[in-house]
Amino acid sequence: MMTVRLRRISGREDKRIGTxxxxxxxxxxxxxxxxxxxxxxxxxxxxxxxxxxxxxxxVIALQxxxxxxxxxxxxxxxxxxxxxxxxxxxxxxxxxxxxVIAFYKLIFGFPAPIVLALLFNEIRLMAAKRLAQSLFxxxxxxxxVVVGGIVFELLSNQGIVNVIRGWFGYEPVLFMQTExxxxxxxxxxxxxxxxxxxxxxxxxxxxxxxxNLYEAAVVDGANRFKQTIHITLPTMLPTIVVLFLLDIxxxxxxxxxxxxxxxxxxxxxxxxxxxxxxxxxxVLQGQYSVTTAIGLFQSVIGFALLWAFNxxxxxxxxxxx
Amino acid sequence: xxxxxxxxxxxxxNYAFMLAASATMLFPLLQMLAVSFSSPEAADSKKxxxxxxxxxxxxxxxxxxxxxxxxxxxxxxxxxVVGTFLSVLFSLLMAYPLSRKELLIRKPIMFxxxxxMIFNAPMIPYFLTVRELGLMNTIWVLIIPSLIGTFNMxxxxxxxxxxxxxxxxxxxxxxxxxxxxxxxxxxPLSKPVxxxxxxxxxxxxxxxxxxxxxxxxxxxxxxxxxxxxxxLQSPEELxxxxxxxxxxxxxxxxxxxxxxxxxTIPIVLxxxxxxxxxxxxxxLGSLKG
Numbered sequence: 001m002m003t004v005r006l007r008r009i010s011g012r013e014d015k016r017i018g019t020x021x022x023x024x025x026x027x028x029x030x031x032x033x034x035x036x037x038x039x040x041x042x043x044x045x046x047x048x049x050x051x052x053x054x055x056x057x058x059v060i061a062l063q064x065x066x067x068x069x070x071x072x073x074x075x076x077x078x079x080x081x082x083x084x085x086x087x088x089x090x091x092x093x094x095x096x097x098x099x100v101i102a103f104y105k106l107i108f109g110f111p112a113p114i115v116l117a118l119l120f121n122e123i124r125l126m127a128a129k130r131l132a133q134s135l136f137x138x139x140x141x142x143x144x145v146v147v148g149g150i151v152f153e154l155l156s157n158q159g160i161v162n163v164i165r166g167w168f169g170y171e172p173v174l175f176m177q178t179e180x181x182x183x184x185x186x187x188x189x190x191x192x193x194x195x196x197x198x199x200x201x202x203x204x205x206x207x208x209x210x211x212n213l214y215e216a217a218v219v220d221g222a223n224r225f226k227q228t229i230h231i232t233l234p235t236m237l238p239t240i241v242v243l244f245l246l247d248i249x250x251x252x253x254x255x256x257x258x259x260x261x262x263x264x265x266x267x268x269x270x271x272x273x274x275x276x277x278x279x280x281x282x283v284l285q286g287q288y289s290v291t292t293a294i295g296l297f298q299s300v301i302g303f304a305l306l307w308a309f310n311x312x313x314x315x316x317x318x319x320x321x
Numbered sequence: 322x323x324x325x326x327x328x329x330x331x332x333x334x335n336y337a338f339m340l341a342a343s344a345t346m347l348f349p350l351l352q353m354l355a356v357s358f359s360s361p362e363a364a365d366s367k368k369x370x371x372x373x374x375x376x377x378x379x380x381x382x383x384x385x386x387x388x389x390x391x392x393x394x395x396x397x398x399x400x401x402v403v404g405t406f407l408s409v410l411f412s413l414l415m416a417y418p419l420s421r422k423e424l425l426i427r428k429p430i431m432f433x434x435x436x437x438m439i440f441n442a443p444m445i446p447y448f449l450t451v452r453e454l455g456l457m458n459t460i461w462v463l464i465i466p467s468l469i470g471t472f473n474m475x476x477x478x479x480x481x482x483x484x485x486x487x488x489x490x491x492x493x494x495x496x497x498x499x500x501x502x503x504x505x506x507x508x509p510l511s512k513p514v515x516x517x518x519x520x521x522x523x524x525x526x527x528x529x530x531x532x533x534x535x536x537x538x539x540x541x542x543x544x545x546x547x548x549x550x551x552x553l554q555s556p557e558e559l560x561x562x563x564x565x566x567x568x569x570x571x572x573x574x575x576x577x578x579x580x581x582x583x584x585t586i587p588i589v590l591x592x593x594x595x596x597x598x599x600x601x602x603x604x605l606g607s608l609k610g
Contacts, residue, residue: 029425035499036418043415043469044430050450050466051437057446067449122335134596135343141588141599143528145546149553149581150349153356158574160352163367192345200600224328249439256444256531261550275444282445283535295443303439 061293067286081293090277091294098273098298101259102251104187110247112191113198114240118228120199121206136196144193148261151189152176182267190258205239206232241313249306252298274298350585357381357579361572379570384579387559392541393548394583396460400544401526404464408522409515412469416477417503438471448535462536463529463544470525473518480514481507517598527588549584553577 030037061081063074085091116136123129139147154160155175162172175181209232217227256275263271274294282291351371356364360375368374384390418424419431456462488510489502497505508515533547543551552559556573559580564572571579 026425029423033421033423033499036421036424039414039499039503040418040424040430042411043474046411046415046469047434047437049454050447050468051442052433054442054447054450055437055440057450058443060446060449119335119338122332123339124332128336128339132339132343134593135346137596137599138346138589138592141524141528141592142585143530143546145528145530145550145553146581146585149549149577150353152553153353153574153577153581154349156574158365158367160370163370166367196346223325224331253441260534278444279534283448288445288449292443292445295445299440299443306439 058292058296060289061296063289065289065292067288077289081289082297084290085293085297093269094272094274094277097270098252098254101183101186101254101271101273104183105190105254106247106251108187109190109194110244112195114202114236116195117199117202117206117236118232120203121228121232122224133196133199136199138196139193140197142193144255144257144261147189147193148258151185151262155185176262177264177266179267179270182262182271186259186262186271189262201239201243202236205236209235245306245309245313248309249302251305252302350582350589353578353582357575357582359575360570361575364574364578365572377570380575380579383571384559384576384583387561389540390545390548390552390559390580390583393543393545396463396542397527397529397545399460400463400529401523404467404526405519405522407464408468408470408473408526409519412474412477412518413503413508413511413515415469416474416481417499417507420478420481434471434474444535451536457536458539458542460542463532464526467525467529467532470522473521476518477511477514480511484510513598513601517601520595520598524588545584549580552580556580 057071060071060074062076062078063071064077064080065071065074120129120133123132156162157172157174161175165172173181175185213231214227217231222230252274254273254275256279259271259273259276260279263276278291278294281287348371352369355369355371355373357380358373358376358378359369360377360379363369363374419427421427451457451462451466456465484507488506489497492502492506528546529544530546530550533544534550537543537547556576557564559576560569560571560573562569
């Protein structure tokens with residue numbers, strides 16, 4: 001699956017061919033199939049301009065970047081920006097918020113679609129299963145602006161949650177403006193939006209199980225629960241590992257859209273994450289170099305985590321590479 | 322084998338859970354709908370549950386008269402239609418050569434693409450790059466920087482690689498060049514995957530938000546999601562009248578509910594018909610090498 005693809009596309013050309021011979025081969029190839037090269041050109045340009053130029057533009061983390069002087073004219077300051085952020089109190093606050101929310105999302109959000117997929121699998125009525133799936137997939141297609149708006153409305157003073165609390169005689173709570181609820185809301189709304197869609201890939205893995213295995217297990221006297229533990233889950237494991245690694249690689253990238261649309265100044269102390277902070281300090285206030293340094297730091301942590309967990313995964317299962 | 326007692330209990334639990342959980346998927350939208358058709362007094366006095374209380378069309382009447390909202394609707398329609406077309410076209414143009422063995426540099430290119438999936442450029446250099454290109458405050462900034470989605474492109478490529486190469490041998494003998502092969506032979510064969518990818522792109526464009534936050538300050542070019550966000554932040558602006566002076570049949574609560582639905586209803590309406598394409602497509606990318 002994913003593993004194979006990543007490995008294959010990153011594979012190298014055959015190195016045994018001599019360079020001169022190779023050059024000739026390339027020229028002839030380009031002459032013969034020039035149309036293919038023409039077709040791929042706009043795509044390559046797109047990736048260079050919108051992916052690689054910004055990536056190399058990250059060098060402004062080592063500069064005191066001024067927008068009017070550009071990268072060429074701005075003075076180099078070495079690691080000063082990194083020294084600055086590590087001595088800066090706000091940085092630790094957003095880093096902690098990011099890490100804590102990321103951790104909660106991982107331990108609660110990651111297993112949710114696995115559990116749901118297993119529960120889907122136990123539904124015997126096909127019509128009911130299909131209907132439930134349709135409903136669960138729906139929130140995936142709503143934007144975070146919409147979902148954020150709905151969450152705010154449902155949890156507002158006159159919102160439905162406080163209405164229900166009122167039935168039982170509880171005082172209304174301003175959930176969105178109270179620090180201690182913020183992270184729970186982030187995790188729950190994330191699960192609400194993504195859990196159904198997340199099951200698709202696991203359901204595909206479950207569908208790939210050889211039915212003979214279940215028959216054999218039934219003969220051996222295994223009940224549904226034991227079949228799930230000993231047959232279904234092990235079959236899903238490679239998929240789980242790959243998705244876990246991909247999640248880990250994006251560990252600190254919580255998604256700007258979600259947090260931005262749930263955050264209020266009242267909840268900055270627990271909910272302001274790297275991306276929302278970078279947006280405010282960088283885009284709005286123009287501290288380009290410092291916020292780029294923070295962004296780079298985030299990328300490096302992400303890659304380090306991916307690398308470490310990939311090594312770990314390779315010891316037991318297959319990794320990404 | 323007869324199901325045991327425990328299994329029966331589990332089945333009962335499972336159905337109950339599914340029923341409750343599925344309901345929570347639909348419930349918030351229904352509640353918004355009820356609020357948007359309720360009188361402002363009812364909406365603010367915690368009376369509205371799933372059915373409108375003191376039914377009124379006042380809120381919707383006001384919302385659908387909002388020029389700004391329809392303006393943003395137009396922007397979103399434009400980027401969804403034009404953006405989806407361009408994205409599919411350029412993804413296809415890139416995916417086809419990358420699926421051909423004749424393109425000798427396809428492996429380094431694929432490697433370069435996969436690298437961008439792992440190393441994302443930080444927000445600020447990306448922001449500065451797009452700004453340098455002079456795309457700020459244009460409608461194109463909502464399309465061009467997100468022209469090719471890597472996942473979608475790979476989905477198309479994977480599909481094209483599965484088409485038997487014998488097909489184009491005969492076409493080539495008939496004097497067809499690569500453009501001809503792509504558009505006359507491969508494109509008709511890839512209709513299902515093109516449909517799926519178009520839908521993914523379309524949903525992405527419909528929900529465009531971050532791009533607008535970063536690059537579009539000109540309100541006349543705001544897409545719908547951006548406008549919705551602005552109205553959720555300050556619903557008084559949508560009200561466009563002073564709600565404290567005078568007796569209106571809407572207020573900020575009902576207006577917010579209606580605006581949320583305004584941006585959502587198109588998706589909910591097309592969703593049931595297109596759902597199967599989405600599900601199929603989400604698996605295509607990961608299945609084959």
